[in-house]
Amino acid sequence: MDHMSPLERILRAVALALVVLFFMFPIFWIVLMSLQTNETILRSPPSMAFVPTFKNYAAIIAGRLDSNVASMSIQFMGNLMNSVILSVGSVALALVLGVPAAYAFARHKFKGSEDIAFTLLSFRFAPPLLVLLPLTLYFQSLGLANTYVGLIWVYQLICLPLILWIVRGYFEDISPDIEHAYRIAGHGWFATFRKIALPLAGPGIAAAGLLAFIFAWNNFVFALVLASADKQPVTVGALAFVTASGIQYGQIAAAIVMSIAPTLLLALWAQKYLVEGLSLGAVKG
Amino acid sequence: MSRIEIRNLVKSFKEDAVLSGIDLDVPQGSTLVLFGPSGAGKTVLLRCIAGAIEPDSGDVLLGGASVSDVLPEHRGIGMAFQNFALFPHMSAYDNIASPLTARKKTGDQIRKGVEAVARLLKIDHVLDHTPKALSNGQKQRTALARALVSEPKVLLLDDPLRNVDAKLRFEMRLELPRLLSDQGATVIYVTQDYREAMALGDRIAVLDGGHIIQNGTPEEIYRKPATINIAKLFGDPTINLLDVIPVSDASGVHAMLSDRRIQLDPGLAGYAGKECVLGLRPEALSFTDASDGVPVTIEAETPFNEKSVTLVTTLRKREILLSRPSGTPAPESGTVHITIDPSDAVLFDRETGLRIDPNGSNQAAERAA
Amino acid sequence: MSDGLLTLQGINKIYNETSRHPVQAVSDLNLTVAAGEIVALLGSSGCGKTSTLRMIAGFEAVTSGEVLIKGRPVHGLHPAKRNVAMAFEGYSLYPPLSVAENIAFALKSERLDKAEIKAKVTEIAHLLEISDILERSPGSISGGQQQRVSLARALIRKADLHLLDEPMGQLEPQLRALLRGRIKHFIKQRGLTAILVTHDQTEANALADRIAVMEGGFLQQYDTPEHLKDRPANLFTGTFIGEPPMNVFPVQAEVADDLIKLHLEEGVSLSFPAGAFSPRxxxxLLLEKQFMMGVRPHAVKITETGQPAEVFANQWLGDQTHIAAYFAGQTIVSVRHDRARHAPGQNIGIELDAGDLHLFHSDTGAAFSHGGGVE
Structure with a gap:
């Protein structure tokens, strides 16, 4: 049963290649498109042969969208900056609030703790549109509409439950004995949290932070309703490419490449960190 | 001053009572072994003393002062866990040093302290390894070193030898008493291995079902077990337990086995005619050439740790185990006779399972009740 | 040797053979089990004993070598076709069936009538102390009980070979002592051939006619329990077999005409009359110079006149006393069957008989002398 014939091995390699191709092809295609002009993209029949151009990227970075009819200005770089601010800000806030809360939920079972934890999770179940209308009204009267603070606050609906539940699981996986041992050695509870629980749950916290970042980055509807042009992230900003004079495929592709690059790089970097440390074994059986 | 006193300690989880009124007194510098089957509440009791679990009621006193309101980090306890509970992201050195860093020692003091205890436990060559890179035996020694390094006056050892191989377990069993007495600490040692309990304990407290059933010296526990259960837990091969009804007549008190009289202590006359259980240690039985012994048939003989264990059956097909040092001569098969030293026989009340004290004062039974 | 019921010829087992990290679990194993024999594969975890058992049963393919049952190669033969009965460490009982049905299920292929099946189940249940749980379902009984049911299901079958994987690992010590005798009696009475895998030498000694001691995938010694104890083939077997473990000291020999002196460390030396050792x-000894000397704790005598030692532990275990002392720069352990009163700190004398000494090569660990003779 642990032996494989050469045929099986070849079939397995082919199957794996097909799967990779299936998932990677759209990204590959987008990258190709971003290096072409709208004309070469739309020619018929389509062809793989073209002269690569960085005009699309230049246009997006310069903020001027030139089509054959007219030229208009866009704020894609501003959108990108907004995305970074909103995602980083909301993940940071969610970590600051969520990690200690997750620790509390994992270690201290108090009356109603399960109910509170579940209520927090249930925020993820509610359709965003359900809360958006009342939120808009509140935000307007509170002066939070169209502010980073307000958006980061709303983004907690996405980030906080995610981080809370994932990190809680990691804390629960740490043997309480390890923490008891540190307390008995003479360290206070906060030192134990900082020196034992946090480092041991590190990979889990990183994974949760990464996921929350991706969710926050990809969010569309909160920002669409609650933010006006100068605070909009890339997801909303991409709408600008659908112009009266047509859809600028080349620029859209370049914009997509630029907007997925941060999350992709982050994921690649974190992957190394996530795997390492997950297999530390001090507690037997 | 580091006497450990536990007064009427009660702890339940949800509806299940784990400890129902534990009283213990461990004099300074002595070792108490807490012995009992798994799930008896030994570990819970240790955690209550360490402050990792809060008891429902009752009190823990260290050195005469209640520690109920003292946080675990201020109780001055050293503890070794059954699963070692090493900090996986720290080197063995940092693991061992952790009680010293908490006590704000200088770097030099810490280094000296760690190196001294590491040398003592023969792990000075692996101090820069992480727990993952240590063998089980080294992990166990690291955990022990961490418990000892700050020279605590109270040491709680939760089955520290459970997860190491037989050879190392034996070596550590020999070395531990010396180590502990050098420290001068008051020790509570949890184990499920009766040999460890007998070898290490000044006293042994047998915990079962949330109660301490017997608290005595190893000698008392082995020779005068308070209950049938305790008798069964100590000794390998296990004690022989035979249902008997003692008879009292002019020649004294006796029980019948294979139609022969087993002379019992005259003090047991009060139990004549009652249903009892006779406990006979396998090593207290021996073969005899005299025909007035108890006739039995040899069924099988098996070697057992430098002993030979013989399974014999009585006329009524009751199974009895005898053991003797290997190499001593003995009959090999057929019907033979065995003798029983009456001073080694223990009698239990079949209904209550309690030992019957021939001297009348049934202390063990009273204490348990 | 092809007259055995089971023959293993040059068995190798390599896991992940084609990967970057192949693991050799069993190396060049040769073993013969005669009909009616009980053999134990003994070793610590990872020694290759369970892989060996699984290759015999057919759950694992051999990487190279040949397994012969009744002289017939069984390579490629499905486990069910090998006519072996196996008790698994993981119990593997059928949850929907009662305990009695689980046991009787093993008899299905033997086409017995109902009364006969019932009689057999009753008998084996009585033997293994599970009569009172026959109507229960496997899920509602304890781990120790499940293990006995699994054992009953294997033992009740008629098969060429009975394979028992850690058959008593989950049982309480009290029951284990009782069942060891009964199981051995049962197997011998019916003339069954059995191979058991265990890490517990007490169990191996009690049940087996011969024990195969394994370590690191290699067979260290295959012998009777008596020979393993009295004539260990190497230092590994010598220190692995026996509780407490053998005392081992590095030794230098000084051979004179009428006196042989063995020099230990810290100036301790043992003198023996030349007649205590065979001329060979x-x-x-003239050749060896440096070697290792082993002596079992039971053979260490404490006398007034022996070589000086200082007691540091005296541990009474009810039926025996373990005394540990500093001797020749290390620890020596003596076992007494009475209650010896030597207290820690007391000076004692250690005396060893030439007949109790085991001598091993320093480098290879191979034994070259037991009790004054030459291997």
Whole structure:
């Protein structure tokens, strides 16, 4: 049963290649498109042969969208900056609030703790549109509409439950004995949290932070309703490419490449960190 | 001053009572072994003393002062866990040093302290390894070193030898008493291995079902077990337990086995005619050439740790185990006779399972009740 | 040797053979089990004993070598076709069936009538102390009980070979002592051939006619329990078999005409009259110079006149006393069957008989002398 014939091995390699191709092809295609002009993209029949151009990227970075009819200005770089601010800000806030809360939920079972934890999770179940209308009204009267603070606050609906539940699981996986041992050695509870629980749950916290970042980055509807042009992230900003004079495929592709690059790089970097440390074994059986 | 006193300690989880009124007194510098089957509440009791679990009621006193309101980090306890509970992201050195860093020692003091205890436990060559890179035996020694390094006056050892191989377990069993007495600490040692309990304990407290059933010296526990259960837990091969009804007549008190009289202590006359259980240690039985012994048939003989264990059956097909040092001569098969030293026989009340004290004062039974 | 019921010829087992990290679990194993014999595969975890058992049963393919049952190669033969009965460490009982049905299920292929099946189940249940749980379902009984049911299901079958994987690992010590005797009696009475895998030498000694001691995938010694104890083939077997473990000291020999002196460390030396060692051993000692000397704790005598030692532990275990002392720069352990009163700190004398000494090569660990003779 642990032996494989050469045929099986070849079939397995082919199957794996097909799967990779299936998932990677759209990204590959987008990258190709971003290096072409709208004309070469739309020619018929389509062809793989073209002269690569960085005009699309230049246009997006310069903020001027030139089509054959007219030229208009866009704020894609501003959108990108907004995305970074909103995602980083909301993940940071969610970590600051969520990690200690997750620790509390994992270690201290108090009356109603399960109910509170579940209520927090249930925020993820509610359709965003359900809360958006009342939120808009509140935000307007509170002066939070169209502010980073307000958006980061709303983004907690996405980030906080995610981080809370994932990190809680990691804390629960740490043997309480390890923490008891540190307390008995003479360290206070906060030192134990900082020196034992946090480092041991590190990979889990990183994974949760990464996921929350991706969710926050990809969010569309909160920002669409609650933010006006100068605070909009890339997801909303991409709408600008659908112009009266047509859809600028080349620029859209370049914009997509630029907007997925941060999350992709982050994921690649974190992957190394996530795997390492997950297999530390001090507690037997 | 580091006497450990536990007064009427009660702890339940949800509806299940784990400890129902534990009283213990461990004099300074002595070792108490807490012995009992798994799930008896030994570990819970240790955690209550360490402050990792809060008891429902009752009190823990260290050195005469209640520690109920003292946080675990201020109780001055050293503890070794059954699963070692090493900090996986720290080197063995940092693991061992952790009680010293908490006590704000200088770097030099810490280094000296760690190196001294590491040398003592023969792990000075692996101090820069992480727990993952240590063998089980080294992990166990690291955990022990961490418990000892700050020279605590109270040491709680939760089955520290459970997860190491037989050879190392034996070596550590020999070395531990010396180590502990050098420290001068008051020790509570949890184990499920009766040999460890007998070898290490000044006293042994047998915990079962949330109660301490017997608290005595190893000698008392082995020779005068308070209950049938305790008798069964100590000794390998296990004690022989035979249902008997003692008879009292002019020649004294006796029980019948294979139609022969087993002379019992005259003090047991009060139990004549009652249903009892006779406990006979396998090593207290021996073969005899005299025909007035108890006739039995040899069924099988098996070697057992430098002993030979013989399974014999009585006329009524009751199974009895005898053991003797290997190499001593003995009959090999057929019907033979065995003798029983009456001073080694223990009698239990079949209904209550309690030992019957021939001297009348049934202390063990009273204490348990 | 092809007259055995089971023959293993040059068995190798390599896991992940084609990967970057192949693991050799079993190396060049040769073993013969005669009909009616009980053999134990003994070793610590990872020694290759369970892989060996699984290859015999057919759950694992051999990487190279040949398994012969009744002289017939069974390579590629499905486990069910090998006519072996196996008790698994993981119990593997059928949850929907009662305990009795689980046991009787093993008899299905033997086409017995109902009364006969019932009689057999009753008998084996009585033997293994599970009569009172026959109508229960496997999920509602304890781990120790499940293990006995699994054992009953294997033992009740008629098969060429009975394979028992850690058959008593989950049982309480009290029951284990009782069942060891009964199981051995049962197997012998019916003339069954059995191979058991265990890490517990007490169990191996109690049940087996011969024990295969394994370590690191290699067979260290295959012998009777008596020979393993009295004539260990190497230092590994010597220190692995026996509780407490054998005392081992590095030794230098000084051979004179009428006296042989063994020099231990810290100036301790043992003198033996030349007659205590065979002439051939004397010649050998002239060659060996440096070697290891082993002596079992039961053979260490405490006398007034022996070589000086200082007691540091005296542990009474009810039926025996373990005394540990500093001797020749290390620890020596003596076991007494009475209650010896030597207290820690007391000076004692250690005396060893030439007949109790085991001598091993320093480098290879191979034994070259037991009790004054030459291997």
């Amino acid at each position: 051993l004397k010649d050998r």
